[in-house]
Amino acid sequence: MTLSESRAFLLLLLSFVLLSSLSPLVFYSFLEEKLHTLNSYPGAPRRNISILLWHWPFGRPYRLDGDRCLEMYNISGCFLTDNTSAFSTADVVVFHHQELGRGVSSLPLHLSRPASQHWVWMSLEPPHNNANLTQLNGFFNWTMSYRRDADISIPYGKTMLGGEKKVIQAAPNRSCPVSWVVSRYKSNQARSVVYQRLRNYIHIEVYGKWNKKPLSDKELLPTISKCLFYLSFENSEAKDYISEKLWRNAFQAGAVPVVLGPSRATYEALAPPDSFIHVLDYKSIAELAEHLKHVAADRQAYEKYLQWHHTHRIKTYTDWRERLCQICVRFPRLPARQVYLDLEGWVKM
Numbered sequence: 392m393t394l395s396e397s398r399a400f401l402l403l404l405l406s407f408v409l410l411s412s413l414s415p416l417v418f419y420s421f422l423e424e425k426l427h428t429l430n431s432y433p434g435a436p437r438r439n440i441s442i443l444l445w446h447w448p449f450g451r452p453y454r455l456d457g458d459r460c461l462e463m464y465n466i467s468g469c470f471l472t473d474n475t476s477a478f479s480t481a482d483v484v485v486f487h488h489q490e491l492g493r494g495v496s497s498l499p500l501h502l503s504r505p506a507s508q509h510w511v512w513m514s515l516e517p518p519h520n521n522a523n524l525t526q527l528n529g530f531f532n533w534t535m536s537y538r539r540d541a542d543i544s545i546p547y548g549k550t551m552l553g554g555e556k557k558v559i560q561a562a563p564n565r566s567c568p569v570s571w572v573v574s575r576y577k578s579n580q581a582r583s584v585v586y587q588r589l590r591n592y593i594h595i596e597v598y599g600k601w602n603k604k605p606l607s608d609k610e611l612l613p614t615i616s617k618c619l620f621y622l623s624f625e626n627s628e629a630k631d632y633i634s635e636k637l638w639r640n641a642f643q644a645g646a647v648p649v650v651l652g653p654s655r656a657t658y659e660a661l662a663p664p665d666s667f668i669h670v671l672d673y674k675s676i677a678e679l680a681e682h683l684k685h686v687a688a689d690r691q692a693y694e695k696y697l698q699w700h701h702t703h704r705i706k707t708y709t710d711w712r713e714r715l716c717q718i719c720v721r722f723p724r725l726p727a728r729q730v731y732l733d734l735e736g737w738v739k740m
């Protein structure tokens with residue numbers, strides 16, 4: 392071997408050593424990237440996710456100490472905080488719409504936002520309660536709402552398979568045909584128009600602030616359960632907007648809901664089968680009243696609306712912490728890169 396030959400050999404050896412030490416590096420960073428996507432498979436080890444809630448919805452705080460998602464909902468690796476100084480390390484920052492009244496100036500735009508951080512726009516209100524949206528275009532990566540097409544869909548309630556042990560008794564001793572709880576009555580709302588006409592045909596017990604018969608949380612369900620039907624009338628008609636007026640007030644009380652809100656198709660997709668009476672299925676309010684009277688007088692007809700209790704049950708969501716923990720459940724499947732350039736258009740859709 393000449394000197395130049397041995398030099399060439401040495402060079403070859405050196406580059407081999409270099410390459411073999413380099414390629415695992417390349418390989419590992421590739422693997423790491425793959426592992427991140429692998430996290431989306433059930434059972435895979437998940438990295439911890441930190442969620443910062445920027446304002447408490449409606450200014451009412453809940454306790455966040457300890458590992459709330461694990462302790463309360465059995466969701467691991469999911470940490471909630473309301474300490475805004477955690478901004479720079481949060482994976483997700485959640486903004487509840489009602490506290491963004493000052494528009495853009497309510498957002499922490501003065502802070503440097505980590506490139507991988509996702510901002511969530513959250514609201515459980517129907518579109519007409521979400522003012523000043525235009526200013527918020529282009530800041531949010533994900534939406535969180537009752538809507539099925541939200542990135543993180545958090546409905547007021549949902550239908551689960553599997554019946555309840557306690558079966559609701561059919562019309563045993565119900566002392567009243569129809570009840571309704573309303574606090575903010577506005578005469579121009581569709582629900583008020585339907586109520587005013589319906590009361591000409593059938594007696595309706597009205598509770599709530601409007602009628603000066605407010606019900607405490609404790610009284611609510613027992614009172615509604617004394618009546619055969621409950622008016623689950625939404626304050627506005629909006630895509631997928633079905634509130635606790637159906638899930639809690641009617642279903643949990645065991646009253647048959649008379650619904651006014653989105654289309655029958657939406658209720659069919661979300662509520663248990665044959666569980667409701669839809670106002671718009673009737674040509675007139677007189678016909679609706681006729682149907683209610685017929686069902687009230689016919690035990691078998693009434694029981695048909697309660698059959699679902701044998702095969703389905705209801706889950707309601709009421710605690711903001713449970714909703715926030717849901718972000719971690721969806722996290723691996725959420726779109727990595729996304730911006731709502733037209734948030735207003737999405738909300739008003």
Ligand SMILES: *[C@@H]1O[C@H](CO)[C@@H](O)[C@H](O)[C@H]1NC(C)=O
Binds near residue numbers: 438468
């Ligand atoms: C996740 O958080 C838990 C509890 O703080 C900690 O024990 C664990 O090491 C963390 N895991 C990762 C991957 O950071």
Ligand SMILES: *[C@@H]1O[C@H](CO)[C@@H](O)[C@H](O)[C@H]1NC(C)=O
Binds near residue numbers: 522
């Ligand atoms: C909308 O924004 C304006 C100014 O930014 C503010 O004065 C007004 O109160 C806001 N409206 C609501 C309903 O938040």
Ligand SMILES: *[C@@H]1O[C@H](CO)[C@@H](O)[C@H](O)[C@H]1NC(C)=O
Binds near residue numbers: 563
């Ligand atoms: C049902 O009504 C009857 C007669 O009014 C009464 O005696 C009975 O206690 C009632 N049962 C229930 C469960 O309310």
Ligand SMILES: *[C@@H]1O[C@H](CO)[C@@H](O)[C@H](O)[C@H]1NC(C)=O
Binds near residue numbers: 507509510531728
């Ligand atoms: C989130 O949205 C912002 C727009 O405000 C954008 O600059 C950023 O790249 C988005 N982040 C991700 C991870 O998609």
